[in-house]
Amino acid sequence: MKMRIFARWATVFILLVTLLTGGAMAQESMPKNIILMIGDGMGFAQLTLGKLAKGSLAIEECPVGGAMTTDPLPSSGVITDSAAAGTALATGYKTDNGIISQTPEGKALYTVLENARDKGKATGLVTTTRITHATPAVFATHIDDRDNENAIAEQIVNSDVNVLLGGGLRHFVSKGQDGSKRSDDRDLVKEMKAKGYTFVKDRQGLLDVTNKGEGKILGLFKGSHMSYELDRDANKEPSIAEMTKAALDILSKDQDGFFLMVEGGRIDHASHANDAPTTMADMIAFDEAVKTALDFAKMDGNTLVIVTADHANGGLSIGMGEKQWAKPEILFAVKGSVEEKIAPMLKKDSSIENIKKIAAEYMGVTDLTDEEVSAIQQGLKIEGKWTATDPIVKVINERAHIGWTTHQHDGSVVPLFAFGPGSALFSGIKDNTYVGKSIFQLQGGVAQKVAFAVLGDLYVVPKEPVLAESK
């Protein structure tokens, strides 16, 4: 009898201990801050290019790693664009290509950034593309067409995001102003200043305002995308690592914590152009931003860093053709992007002498064949998306034995890494919607005020819970 009572109490005791410690562990693994780092177009091969150049990457310091599937809604096929992929990461829902955080029927999908904001946390978006481009847009705006960047800019004005850093000034200045792409007289920079934003347009301006600390900041450093890392004038445009540091300096002042998304956006563009050295340089610049985020997270102790991509790009391979070798060191000698630096220089002067001179100076190539020179000359004459750049990147790719199978995104799985409290959720092979749903879970669910919005049919929010953390 005594034994039976003891056994019963022992069971209750064990159950209580399990519940209490389990609860405590769950609390411990809820991060105060979340930094989501997205290498746009960063497949495993792009990551490998960075590793070949640097030896080891900061990303490798993430103790948890896996892979992520990226496909959009089946109605869009198996290859995603950045809008559908970003929507999955930001909302936990798949949508069709081209759509920014909405269902195909037009219902707004509530985002993890909006959730952080509605829970009183500070929020930030950092990118090397236009701030109105698909990946940053999915976190703070809702629209059926990613190309409507003027409307996206207008939504950004009202998004209440604390830190906005990137390119895209052309969608914020009124018609008639230098480089404007707007068709109306709205000056969104002025409107945002009236809402309390400090506006900066160069590296020094960013450093100055960061030193002063606090407040909302809008930094638009170029009319369109920011420069490729190989072409960047370090006196004018901040690096992605500097932008990340500035964002963290400001956001970390919020006692309630923050959500920050950082996009290495031009790994994708360089891969579309099949430009391996430019892809490599932007990959490394993104990794330096990851280092900045990890350094902060290590010091802070209450920050989750997730590093992933929206999709892979180019069918990139280290090695090509019939022979099994590759010389990545060929890529190290290249001093400018083909798309924005080398091809434009050759367009101005496509003489044989100039082609040979630029190849030697900017590409480290001194053995151009006559066939290569005439292919470059031909390409420069024809109008077309890749006609000018293809013969030039071919010179580098063939010497380095770097292969590309497409100018577009590819459907292979992408890297998924994590560091910090909650990181255990991100191991194995996961779908991109899982990442969005997990972030909601790690934020402690959907903000209370949104529960009413959902009842009022304003938003769609994830309902399926993610499986509990295994440890």
Ligand SMILES: [Zn+2]
């Ligand atoms: Zn792309």
